[in-house]
Amino acid sequence: MLITKAIFERKISEFDIQNCIIEGIELMNEDEFEDFSKNLLDDKDFIKNRKEEMYIDEEGLVHGLLALNMDSGDGILIDSQGFDYARYTAFLPSIKSYIDNHISMVVDKIIEEATENSSNGSWVIYFDEIEENHGLIIKENNGIGTMLLKELENREEIAELEIGDDCFDMMFYSEHLSIIDDEIEQNIKM
Structure with a gap:
């Protein structure tokens, strides 16, 4: 039913x-x-x-x-x-499932971009970039940022996550990076 x-x-x-x-x-x-x-x-x-x-x-x-x-x-x-x-x-x-799905797809794209382009695992994405590239408007206490943050926190690729006034500052685990700095690669081999 x-x-x-x-x-x-x-x-x-x-x-x-x-x-x-x-x-x-x-x-x-x-x-x-x-x-x-x-x-x-x-x-x-x-x-x-x-x-x-x-x-x-x-x-x-x-x-x-x-x-x-x-x-x-x-x-x-x-x-x-x-x-x-x-x-x-x-x-x-049931609008929440639509929003959750949209936010999940945006987080997938953020993670993909970060892991393909960061060689040291550090990545910052600004809220205005998210709005311009993904259509999500993030402002202080507007709920969208809260839901996006929660989705980012649940992702296994992210080792550390901080929220700034106008950005998300992330550190990714090296095994998820496409390009790895020589220094990081040497530490992995040790």
Whole structure:
């Protein structure tokens, strides 16, 4: 039996689907998400503090803040239009698996680039590079960085990982490097 959640519209000729960009994610547990989803018109500090992440750009793309239930995986995309409550919303069932998959693919590409181009195992990737090359917007406390960091921490190739103000600073195990410095290679042989 396949069970999901949906919002049904009565007698519509087509869905009014809009392209959206998730600018940030508010990570919530089951109770927090349930409280939010049952009180969508209440002012919320997390919306008030992140209004700049919600807007419609010159091309008509909706930029929104995703309230994400980390337990169930469901989400509510928000465009507050400058207000402190969820003025416009879209329910996104099981969106977490999509986000997890996207973040995993980005981490795969980061690791591939680092291990193919670092000869000493040290690699730094800046948040603006991640946005430019992979489309993930990382800002302080926007949730996307938190999820990306967690995925990086779970990778066996990475020996050390530090997060800076504007970057991830990584050290890779030498056995995962394509090119190895002569000095490192000599230490391995000893």
